[in-house]
Amino acid sequence: QVMFTACELGVFDLLLESGEPLSSDSIAACLGTSITGMERLLEACVGLKLLAVDVTQEGALYRNTEISTIYLTKSSPKSQYHMMMYYSNTVYLCWQHLTEAVREGRNQYERTFGISSKDPFGAMYRSEEEMSKFMAGQNSVWSICGRDVLAAFDLSSFTQIYDLGGGGGALARECVSLYPNSTVTIYDLPKVVQVAKEQFVSPEERQIAFHAGDFFNDSIPEAELYILSKILHDWDDDKCKQLLEKVYRACKPG
Ligand SMILES: C[S@@+](CC[C@H](N)C(=O)[O-])C[C@H]1O[C@@H](n2cnc3c(N)ncnc32)[C@H](O)[C@@H]1O
Missing domain, CATH: 1.10.10.10 (Winged helix-like DNA-binding domain superfamily/Winged helix DNA-binding domain)
Incomplete structure (x- = not known):
């Protein structure tokens, strides 16, 4: 605090x-x-x-x-200020209920924000301002390690990439900068895509495209490579299996 x-x-x-x-x-x-x-x-x-x-x-x-x-300074290229604000205004509030979390074995969004714990993003996206802060926070992490993660494997042979739950697009931006022949499509919920277009990715960034959808309930288009970054930890095993099966079916063979 x-x-x-x-x-x-x-x-x-x-x-x-x-x-x-x-x-x-x-x-x-x-x-x-x-x-x-x-x-x-x-x-x-x-x-x-x-x-x-x-x-x-x-x-x-x-x-x-x-x-x-x-x-911790806002102007630093590696600033984690937005992540700090997200932890402060959302995550930290849930820690007040650690005792109940341990007793019940589930997250405490419902107690903290009055929003069903089955929908973690309902709590994080409880207003457009909160959503924008969350997206900025998620983006900021990639200023520290995005390049290292993407360079850990040679991805230069992949040109059509989908970033599932790609949020504010910081990883997509790192990806197209490291692999200039690639196009990365950010697939995320419609309201997230709208905010990403308005606040985080400029129309001049032509190698970054958008697809508004719900990866559980809508189809996932074909691509050569799918990024699922900081996604699976949000869901239980059944949901993860469901998502990974969809990705497996959509992925271009070879
Ligand atoms: C923890 S954030 C990770 C953001 C980004 N991948 C990153 O690494 O910074 C999870 C992302 O999944 C998105 N998401 C959650 N549920 C989704 C759904 N049903 N369909 C598509 N995207 C979803 C959220 O909007 C959010 O952008």
Whole structure:
């Protein structure tokens, strides 16, 4: 929660922009918070090694550590800010019900958000704003490891690729950049495809196409390669089998 709050208040962004260590009073003044609250938050960040502190004649001056500059500032190419906000506003709320989760052996979306746990995306997509934050968060992970994952195998012989549940398209973008002869079609729920087109993938990115559909209830078109990235963990074994069988039937032979 300390990390989420420091991200949300913009502590790491401010310290990056300032270019020099700042006192807790200045940080509180710039971010419009209480002085005591900010002082305690900054000390907790130091304890977590998210900030470093220099004790000078003017008092304690705080600066970002390398890890917070790289991962927690909004402007960094490897920023995980959106993922932090998603964890803070959605995932972390569910942890309040860990006891019930262990007793019942199921996720706690229903208790937390009043939405059936059979539909995990109903909770994540409870508003367009939440959906957009979720998509931005999912995208941000690929700035760290997308290229390594896609380069782990030589995929250059595949030209027609479907990214099932491709969301905001960060992996598709990495894929077409690494394999310039490929076209990646993002297959996702209609409202996700709409937001992806509006906010995440520009029409100039011609090697990225879209297919709006539900991979359980609609058909999956033929392709040479299917990406299922961070998909199977969302579903029980029966659903996973159902999806993998559909992919097997749709996949171009050879
Ligand atoms: C955890 S996200 C992973 C996003 C992306 N593949 C990635 O690796 O960043 C799961 C994705 O599956 C999509 N999804 C969930 N149910 C779906 C369904 N029935 N049909 C198509 N896509 C679905 C979600 O909208 C979301 O984009």
